Amino acid sequence: MSKPLDGVKIIDFTHVQAGPACTQMLAWFGADVIKVERPGSGDVTRSQLRDIPGVDALYFTMLNSNKRSLTLDTKKPEGKEVLEKLIRESDVLVENFGPGALDRMGFSWERLNELNPKMIVASVKGFSDGHHYDDLKVYENVAQCAGGAASTTGFWDGPPTISAAALGDSNTGMHLAIGILTALIGRDKTGKGQKVAVSMQDSVLNLCRVKLRDQQRLDRVGYLEEYPQYPHGEFSDVVPRGGNAGGGGQPGWVLKCKGWETDANAYIYFTVQGHAWEPICRAIGRPEWIDDPAYKTAEARQPHIFEIFKTIEEWLADKTKFEAVDVLRKFDIPCSPVLTMKELANDPSLRASGTIAEVQHKERGSYLTVGSPIKFSDMKPEITGSPLLGEHTEEVLAGLGYSRNQIENLRESKVV
Numbered sequence: 001m002s003k004p005l006d007g008v009k010i011i012d013f014t015h016v017q018a019g020p021a022c023t024q025m026l027a028w029f030g031a032d033v034i035k036v037e038r039p040g041s042g043d044v045t046r047s048q049l050r051d052i053p054g055v056d057a058l059y060f061t062m063l064n065s066n067k068r069s070l071t072l073d074t075k076k077p078e079g080k081e082v083l084e085k086l087i088r089e090s091d092v093l094v095e096n097f098g099p100g101a102l103d104r105m106g107f108s109w110e111r112l113n114e115l116n117p118k119m120i121v122a123s124v125k126g127f128s129d130g131h132h133y134d135d136l137k138v139y140e141n142v143a144q145c146a147g148g149a150a151s152t153t154g155f156w157d158g159p160p161t162i163s164a165a166a167l168g169d170s171n172t173g174m175h176l177a178i179g180i181l182t183a184l185i186g187r188d189k190t191g192k193g194q195k196v197a198v199s200m201q202d203s204v205l206n207l208c209r210v211k212l213r214d215q216q217r218l219d220r221v222g223y224l225e226e227y228p229q230y231p232h233g234e235f236s237d238v239v240p241r242g243g244n245a246g247g248g249g250q251p252g253w254v255l256k257c258k259g260w261e262t263d264a265n266a267y268i269y270f271t272v273q274g275h276a277w278e279p280i281c282r283a284i285g286r287p288e289w290i291d292d293p294a295y296k297t298a299e300a301r302q303p304h305i306f307e308i309f310k311t312i313e314e315w316l317a318d319k320t321k322f323e324a325v326d327v328l329r330k331f332d333i334p335c336s337p338v339l340t341m342k343e344l345a346n347d348p349s350l351r352a353s354g355t356i357a358e359v360q361h362k363e364r365g366s367y368l369t370v371g372s373p374i375k376f377s378d379m380k381p382e383i384t385g386s387p388l389l390g391e392h393t394e395e396v397l398a399g400l401g402y403s404r405n406q407i408e409n410l411r412e413s414k415v416v
């Protein structure tokens with residue numbers, strides 16, 4: 001089946017997570033993604049947190065499927081020559097090196113634009129160009145702190161907290177993918193390539209939009225009515241950490257279900273949405289609350305919302321998280337069991353939709369990965385195993401016109 005990005009050639013100069021997540025997604029959708037890696041070692045994630053000695057780590061295999069791997073020392077003159085050839089015939093170059101690394105290698109935006117004016121050059125950095133921290137190297141958790149996620153995540157009596165979700169890495173990669181696709185559509189109109197830059201700080205902040213909303217509300221009125229601190233606690237002049245409170249104006253909390261004493265994930269997320277109040281009261285066997293002035297409105301409920309949650313927990317005490325959701329769904333109440341990675345890995349619906357995909361790898365056998373979260377009516381992305389280091393070096397060089405002898409010479413001089 002042909003794919004929308006068939007024919008788009010991408011030089012994938014990325015490593016770790018932010019860049020690879022972006023190029024992997026473009027590869028799923030049909031782009032020819034050539035991952036350029038240092039001979040001998042390759043992407044550092046190939047050997048990070050290995051579970052099988054000598055075999056590419058899951059960290060690598062789960063972020064580099066559907067790609068080809070070319071080993072190339074781009075600091076050596078012969079390596080630069082190969083790269084220049086590749087640049088001349090590619091549509092996109094994606095990189096997430098530390099600040100200035102590409103310039104130091106001799107491939108500034110000006111040089112790349114001169115080599116191929118139609119090429120889109122896409123970069124991830126920790127901070128945006130011109131920012132007072134734009135010289136810093138950045139990893140995931142650093143970005144979560146820089147983008148406002150850490151100061152607003154966790155409990156008010158604990159320290160700033162990092163989310164397990166890759167808000168700094170994969171999220172930035174997704175922003176970059178949108179930027180690249182936009183630039184490709186732009187190029188169809190203008191015939192010109194352009195530079196696309198996304199910073200991890202900006203991408204995290206984009207997801208913390210509602211916290212900037214809350215800062216402005218706090219500045220104006222001095223409190224935030226949907227936070228647990230209201231109305232009995234104190235607010236300072238910055239958005240506090242709100243524990244498990246809902247961010248959209250509907251109070252919600254993580255509530256204990258049957259077995260919570262021994263199972264750390266025997267919980268559901270329960271939302272007390274305004275218009276669902278009546279069904280909530282019926283579902284939990286408290287019909288008398290429907291018209292009780294102490295419970296009837298969101299304002300009336302807020303001062304004793306934790307007492308309400310406690311009553312709901314009493315109702316949940318003899319129900320597993322799955323049984324509870326099965327009751328609540330009949331009343332149209334937004335809720336979900338707190339699912340573990342083990343439960344997600346074995347979820348039949350996620351397997352059927354391809355969101356959890358089982359993939360074959362030449363050396364490790366089969367492994368699970370997260371497939372495309374984007375579903376199309378005319379295309380089902382097929383996830384293939386990640387490439388071994390340099391698996392496609394010969395194929396790519398031959399495609400650039402190198403003879404067998406020339407490739408052998410490049411190998412001997414450790415350029416590839």
Ligand code: COA
Nearest residue numbers: 016017018037038073074075096097098104125126137138
């Ligand atoms: N051949 C030769 N040299 C290569 C090469 C290749 N194929 N690929 C990379 N290199 C060189 C680079 O040119 C650079 O050399 P230089 O610093 O001497 O100029 C060197 O490898 C190291 O690159 P760098 O990206 O700085 O690696 P690092 O391990 O020191 O830092 C990060 C890692 C992730 C912190 C850094 O790349 C970074 O901040 N990236 C931007 C933000 C980001 O994406 N963070 C990670 C999110 S998962």
